[in-house]
Amino acid sequence: MQALIISNILLWLLLIASSLVLLGLIRQIGVLHSRIAPAGALCSTRALKLAKQPRRSQLQTVSDARSISLCRERSTLLFFLSPTCPICKSLIPAIKAISRSANDLDVVYVSDGDALEHDKLISQAGLEKSTYIVSPEVGMTYQIGKLPYAVLIDKAGTLKAKGLVNSREHLDSLFETELLGSSTLQDYIKAQSESPGIHTPS
């Protein structure tokens, strides 16, 4: 009887301890989520200045040779990718999710290179209904040096944000710039350090 009582008490104490551990773990996951929340797009400083109107380029899509203009009633997200880049492929579902959730956003996939490779990528990733452009000129216009890269253009045709995107957070950060009012992560950090009262994410 004595042994049973002691084992019972011990089990209760251990159960409380394991619940505490579980609570701590879940809390850590929550903290991680808040830490990886986007703050602003990281972009190389030598590239095209933001908030300038880009040249009004006329683009040719692969699928139906239809011309699209970048300046119209909706915002445009240009996603630069290549069929030979694995990270680009892994980001396509996230891009699709963004285009589904945002009503006034057009997504344009931009690439260059061999046409056969593109057809394979389009059928693999299910991009038949999307706008897919093969044009080295667009990449040169926006001075894209690395892939995958994304450029966000607002309704007025103004370049709002751009950056190298390696994950969903990087993509979200492009949209975050509109909310925070600073066009790049560098601007954001600069603004934060100039006003010492505000908490800087570390």
Add this chain to the structure above:
Amino acid sequence: MIDPIISTSAALALSVIFASAASHKLRHPSWFRRQVQEYELIPGLMVPAAAVALPVAELAIAAGLLWSTSRPYAGILAFLLIGAYALAIAINLARGRKDIDCGCSGPAMRQPLQPALLARNLLLAIVALCALLPMLDRPLGLLDNFVMIAAGTVLVLLYTTTDLWLANRPLLLKLSGEK
């Protein structure tokens, strides 16, 4: 008739849960008023009154659950309040308003409305049911009291964990792009 250990531990846990819910609502009154408004179930004029009445009722229930004489009544009130919250969430989910904040765990932890919250409220309702059922009359020893407190503590910890887990779920879904 259920054993006093089950009834008392359920009542203890429920009391702590209601008291903490009432405390964050009373500490941030303007936040909670906006929350009540966002649910769009109560006419605008009554929103400030409801935003005060709800946390006060929660506090009264939390106190009532602690004494065995008032426990059945407080248990029924707790059961009804949990059901009412579930109904409010279900109505807004049916309206398709998934993007409003649940308002469940204070302004520090925002979480959108989701069906899993209904399951959480169902579990809370079962705990409330345990607290309001009549108890067996039997003498209680030291070990019984220990088990009551320990079981109540575990319930509160597991409830908090579940709440955080539910709040993290939409964040994870957003990350993997499966909105």
